[in-house]
Amino acid sequence: MEDNLLKGNFEVKKPIKLGDQEKEKSVGEELKKRALGTLGGSMVYMERKHFTWDGDE
Amino acid sequence: MAKILIINPVIREDDEPKHIPYGLALLASIAMGQGHLVQVYDENAWRKGDEVIAKVCQADCWDAIATGGLTTTYRSIKKILNICKANAPEAFVIAGGGFFTSMPHEMMRWIPEIDLGVIGEAFVTWPEVLGKIDSKDFDFSRTLGVCYREGNETVLTGVRPNIKDLDRLPYPAWDLFPLDIYFRNSALSLSEVAFRSKRRMDIMGSLGCGMVCKFCWHLGTTGDMIVDENDEGKKDVRFTYGRNIRYFSPRYIVEMVKTLVRKYGVDFVYFIDENFMTMDMASGRTWLKELCECWIKEGLQPMSRRQGLPDEENEGGVFWSGTSHAGLAYRDILDLMYRAGCASLVYGTESFDPEILKNLGKGVNQRQNIDALKTCMDSGIVPIPNIMIGFPEETFKSIRTTIEWMIKLGIHSKPHFATPYPGSEWYYTYKDSIIEQYNGDLEAFIKELGDAMKLTAVISHNFSPLQLLGLQQIVMQRDLRLLDLAEKHWGEAGTLTKTIAEPRNSFNIIKRKIQAPIEGQKERNNPNHVNR
Ligand code: B12
Numbered sequence: 001m002e003d004n005l006l007k008g009n010f011e012v013k014k015p016i017k018l019g020d021q022e023k024e025k026s027v028g029e030e031l032k033k034r035a036l037g038t039l040g041g042s043m044v045y046m047e048r049k050h051f052t053w054d055g056d057e
Numbered sequence: 058m059a060k061i062l063i064i065n066p067v068i069r070e071d072d073e074p075k076h077i078p079y080g081l082a083l084l085a086s087i088a089m090g091q092g093h094l095v096q097v098y099d100e101n102a103w104r105k106g107d108e109v110i111a112k113v114c115q116a117d118c119w120d121a122i123a124t125g126g127l128t129t130t131y132r133s134i135k136k137i138l139n140i141c142k143a144n145a146p147e148a149f150v151i152a153g154g155g156f157f158t159s160m161p162h163e164m165m166r167w168i169p170e171i172d173l174g175v176i177g178e179a180f181v182t183w184p185e186v187l188g189k190i191d192s193k194d195f196d197f198s199r200t201l202g203v204c205y206r207e208g209n210e211t212v213l214t215g216v217r218p219n220i221k222d223l224d225r226l227p228y229p230a231w232d233l234f235p236l237d238i239y240f241r242n243s244a245l246s247l248s249e250v251a252f253r254s255k256r257r258m259d260i261m262g263s264l265g266c267g268m269v270c271k272f273c274w275h276l277g278t279t280g281d282m283i284v285d286e287n288d289e290g291k292k293d294v295r296f297t298y299g300r301n302i303r304y305f306s307p308r309y310i311v312e313m314v315k316t317l318v319r320k321y322g323v324d325f326v327y328f329i330d331e332n333f334m335t336m337d338m339a340s341g342r343t344w345l346k347e348l349c350e351c352w353i354k355e356g357l358q359p360m361s362r363r364q365g366l367p368d369e370e371n372e373g374g375v376f377w378s379g380t381s382h383a384g385l386a387y388r389d390i391l392d393l394m395y396r397a398g399c400a401s402l403v404y405g406t407e408s409f410d411p412e413i414l415k416n417l418g419k420g421v422n423q424r425q426n427i428d429a430l431k432t433c434m435d436s437g438i439v440p441i442p443n444i445m446i447g448f449p450e451e452t453f454k455s456i457r458t459t460i461e462w463m464i465k466l467g468i469h470s471k472p473h474f475a476t477p478y479p480g481s482e483w484y485y486t487y488k489d490s491i492i493e494q495y496n497g498d499l500e501a502f503i504k505e506l507g508d509a510m511k512l513t514a515v516i517s518h519n520f521s522p523l524q525l526l527g528l529q530q531i532v533m534q535r536d537l538r539l540l541d542l543a544e545k546h547w548g549e550a551g552t553l554t555k556t557i558a559e560p561r562n563s564f565n566i567i568k569r570k571i572q573a574p575i576e577g578q579k580e581r582n583n584p585n586h587v588n589r
Contacts, residue, residue, distance in 0.1 A: 005103055005113065006062075007233040008096030009089050012117040016109065037071055 058093045059120040059191040062113065062148070064141075065099040065234075066126050066133035069508070073242040074102045076259050078126065079329060080154060082229030084183050090227050091184050093191070097233040100137065107140055114144035121190050125154030125175075127276075128479050129506050138170040149190055153179050158277040159479035160503075161204040161294060165211040167500050173197060174204040176284075176294060177277035180226065182217050213292040216284045218574035219301045223264065224309045228316065231258070236321065243325065248401040248439040250359075250368050250376045254325035258317050262348065263304035266331035267339060268382070269418040269568075270405065272445070274480030275300070275331070280573040287564050295565050296480060299572035302339040307348040311355050314375055318357070325400075326377040333402070334385035345390055349397035359398045368400075376400045381440075383429035384421045391436035399438050404429060406442035409462035410455035413448045418482070423458075430466055442468055445509070446532055447475040447517045447525045449558065453544040456528055460535050471533045473509035474525060477516055485563035487516045494557060516558045519551060 005016040028048065035045040063085055065078050081097070088095045098113045114122070122141050124134055138150060153175035157164050161174050175182050182202040189200070197205040202217030220226075243257035251257070265279035275281040277294065280301025287293045317323040330336065337345040352358060352375075359374030361367060368376075381402040394402075404426075408414060411423045421429075433440040444463070446456060463470065477483035477491060484491075488499075491514040495501045505513050512522055512529075520528065524543075531539045 005105070005109065006096045006098050006116060007235070008094070010060075010094045010096075012096060014112075014116045016112050016116055033071070 058091075059187050060094045060117060061088055061096070061187065062117075062119045062122045062145075063088075063095065063097045063233075064110070064113070064122065064124045064137055065097065065101045066124055066130040066137055067101045067104065068126060068130050068133070074099075074104075074238055075242045075245070076327075076329075077229070077231065077234050077236075077239055079229060079259055079261055080179075081125065082231060082234060083226060084123070084179060085230040085233050086227045087180065087184055088187055089230060091187060093187055095230075095233070097230070099234050100133070102235045102238040107136070110137055110140045111144045114141050114148070119145050119148040121151055121187065122148045123151040123153070125152050125157060127155040128159060128503065129156075129508075130154075131156050131503050131506070135168050135504075138168055142170040149173070149195070151175065151186060153183070155274070155276045155480065157204075158282070158294065159274065159484070161213055162211050162291075163499070165204060165206065167503075172206065176202050176204060176213070177217060177282050178202075178219050178279075180220050213284055213294070215292075216282060216573055218576050218578065219278070219280055219303070221303070221576040223303050223305045226305075228313055231321075240321075245327070245378075247378055247403075247441055250371070250400045251325055251327075251378060254376070256321055256323045257325040257327055258321070258323050259327045259329050260310070260313060260317075261305075261329050262310050262379075263302070263330045263333075263336045263344075265300050265302040265335070265339075267300055267302060267335045268332065268420055269298045269482070271416075271418050271482040271486075272475060272478070274478060274484075276480065279303075279331075280575060283567075283571060283573050285564075293565065295567055296482075296485075297567040297569060297571040297573070299570050301573065301575045302336065304336050304340065304344055307344065307351040310348060311351045311357065314352075314357055315355060318375060324375060326375055328377060328379035330379055332382050333379045334382035337390060338385055342390070346393060349390075349393045349399075352397040357398065358396065362396050362398055374398060378402065380405075381429070381433065382419075382421070383425045384419075386429055386433060388432055388436060391433060391438055395437040401439040401441055402433055403441045403443060404433070406430070406468075407445045408448065408455060408459050410458045413450055413455050416450060417448075427462065427466065430468075442466075442470070444468065444470040444472040444532070445475050446472045446528055447512075447515065447520065449475070449516050449518050449560070451475075451517050452519055453540065453547070456532065457537065457540055460532055460537055460540065463532070464535050469533075469535075471510060472529055474512050474529065475516055476506070476509040477514055478506065478509075479503065482566050482568070483516055485566040486560045487514070487558050488563060489561055490514070490516070490558045514558075518556045518558055519554075521554070521557065 003018050065081055085095050085097055150170050150172045152171045157174045158176045161176055197203050201215050204213045240256050243254045245251040280299050281296050283295050284292050285295050357375045359371045359376055361371035376398045378401045381404050406426050409423055430440045477487050491502055492499050494514050
C-alpha cells in the first residue's frame with residue numbers, strides 16, 4: 001500500500017503518512033454505514049447518539 | 058512555477074471508490090507538463106475526513122488549490138473548500154467541472170471560498186490560469202471560460218473554444234492517485250468478466266454525443282455551451298443542441314491501453330465515453346471498426362475471444378465495456394466489438410412506452426429499444442438496459458408497458474427516477490417547480506442530489522412522490538397485479554390533483570443546434586450573436 005496521502009511531482013514540506021492517520025475507524029461507524037446500506041425488514045438501525053426523546057409524553 | 062494542490066471530492070459516499078477522476082487526472086498531467094509543482098489529495102479514495110484535509114492544506118504553501126466534479130459532489134466540495142480557506146488562506150481557490158459549469162453564478166454565491174471558476178472544457182483554460190497565477194497576474198477579465206469576482210459581482214467571460222485534436226492531450230496522471238484502492242474495487246457487476254476483473258481502469262476514447270436526451274447533459278465540454286447576456290445584461294451559460302464531436306485516434310487509445318497493461322497489468326478497461334455508437338456514426342462508421350481492429354492487431358484481444366473459448370478460460374488480453382445506442386448499434390460492429398473483447402454495453406433504454414420515447418430526444422422508438430437488446434445479446438455482448446420512471450408524461454399505462462417488456466426481455470431493475478440534474482433540459486424546464494418543491498431553496502436541492510435511484514425533485518405531471526416511490530418498488534418487483542390495484546384505487550383522482558411540475562421556457566437552454574466554437578474556426582460562430 002502506498003504510504004503518502006499526497007502524491008505529486010515534488011516533496012511537500014510536511015508529508016502526511018498513511019500510518020499516522022490511521023485513527024481507529026470506530027466499529028460503530030463501520031457498522032452504521034453497513035447497516036444503513038442494507039436496511040430492510042428486520043435489518044433496522046437505531047441512532048446511538050441522537051436519542052431525542054426525553055421521557056415526556 | 059506554481060505550487061498546486063488538487064483535491065478530488067467524495068462521490069457516492071455509500072460505495073467504495075471505483076473511478077479515478079479522469080478530468081482531474083488529465084488536468085494534473087497538463088499542469089505537470091507545464092512545469093508546475095503538483096500534488097493530488099484524493100479524498101474520495103482515502104475518505105479520511107476533515108482533519109486530514111486540514112493537514113493536507115497545511116502540508117505546504119500552496120499557490121492554488123483546485124477541485125471539481127459533477128453536481129453530486131457539491132456537498133463534498135463545499136465542505137472541502139471551507140476547510141481549505143481556513144487552513145490555507147493564501148491559496149487561490151479554483152473550481153471547475155460539472156457542478157460549476159451548470160450554474161456558475163450560483164456556485165460563486167454558495168461557495169464564497171471560490172476565487173475563480175472554470176466553465177466547460179479546461180484543457181486550455183487550466184494551464185492559462187495556472188500561468189497567470191504563477192506570474193501573480195490575477196486579472197482574469199480576458200481569460201476565456203472563467204467566472205471571477207469583481208467586488209460583490211461575479212463575472213463570466215466568453216466561452217472557450219474546444220480543442221480540435223484530442224491526440225495532443227497527455228495521458229492522465231494516474232500515479233498521483235492511490236491506485237491500490239481503486240484496483241481493490243476493480244470488479245463491477247456488469248458482466249462475468251467485469252466481475253472478475255482484478256485491475257480495471259477507466260479511459261476516455263471520445264467526447265460528445267449527438268443525441269439531445271432531455272435528462273442528459275454534456276458538461277459544457279462538447280460544444281454544447283455558449284455564453285450570452287441574459288435579460289438583466291449579465292453574461293450567463295446557455296446549453297444548446299450544438300456539438301463538437303471529437304475522438305482520440307484508435308492508435309492513441311490502443312497505445313494508451315498497452316501502456317496501462319505494461320505499467321499496471323490492467324485486465325479490463327471501462328470506457329467513460331458518452332456513447333460509442335454516435336461516434337461510429339459521426340466518423341462515417343470507421344472509428345469503432347478501426348479501434349477494434351487495432352485492439353486485435355496490437356495483441357489486446359483476450360485469448361478467449363481469439364480462440365472462441367469460454368471467457369472463464371481466458372488468459373491475457375484486455376476486456377472492455379462502454380455505452381451504446383439502441384437506434385445505432387448494428388450487428389456487424391457488435392460482432393467485431395465482441396471479438397475485440399467487449400464484455401458489456403450500457404443501453405439507455407429508459408422506458409418501453411412509445412409516447413415517452415418520442416418526447417425524450419433520444420431518437421429511439423419502442424421497436425428499436427426491444428430489438429437492440431436482442432441484437433446485442435446475440436452478438437455475445439451483455440446489454441445493460443437502464444430503466445427510468447417518473448417522466449413528465451408517465452402514466453399507469455406507460456409503467457405497465459415498461460414492466461411488460463421487462464418481464465418479456467428478462468430485465469431486472471430498480472429504476473432511476475427521472476431527475477432534473479443541473480445542465481439538463483429538464484433542469485431548466487422545471488427549475489421554477491424545483492425551487493417551489495424545495496420551499497424556495499435551490500441549494501437544498503443541489504445538496505440532496507446523488508444517485509437517481511433516490512427521489513429528489515419531481516418532474517412527473519401526474520404523479521406525486523408518494524406514487525413514484527411506490528411505482529419504483531412495483532417496477533422492481535415487476536408486479537402487474539400491484540400496479541393494477543394501484544391504478545384502480547387511483548380512479549379518477551388524476552383529474553382532481555394539482556401537478557407539482559410545470560414546464561417553462563428558460564434562457565439557459567436553447568433547443569436548437571447552435572454550435573459552440575472549436576479551435577481553428579472563424580468568428581462567424583461568435584456566441585454573443587445568438588438570436589433569442
Ligand atoms: C465516470 C462518470 C461517473 C463516475 C464518477 C467519476 C468521478 N470520479 O468523478 C460514477 C460512475 C461514480 C458516476 C456517477 C454518476 N454520474 Co456520472 N459520469 C461519468 C462520466 C461517464 C465521465 C466523467 C469524466 O471523467 N469525463 C471526462 C473528463 C475529462 O471530463 P470532466 O471530468 O468533466 O473534466 C473536464 C471538465 O469538466 C473540467 N473539469 C472537471 N473538473 C475540474 C476541476 C477544475 C479545478 C477545473 C479547472 C476544471 C475541471 O476539465 C476537464 C477537462 O475539460 C460522465 C459523462 C462523460 N462522458 O463525461 C458522467 C456524468 C458526469 N455523470 C452524470 C450523472 C448524472 C451521474 C449520476 C448522478 C448518475 C445517476 N443517475 O445516478 C451518478 C452520481 C452518483 C453520486 N451519488 O454522486 C452526469 C453529470 C450531471 C451533472 N449535472 O453533473 C454526466 C455528465 C452524465 C450525463 N451525460 O448526464 N459518474
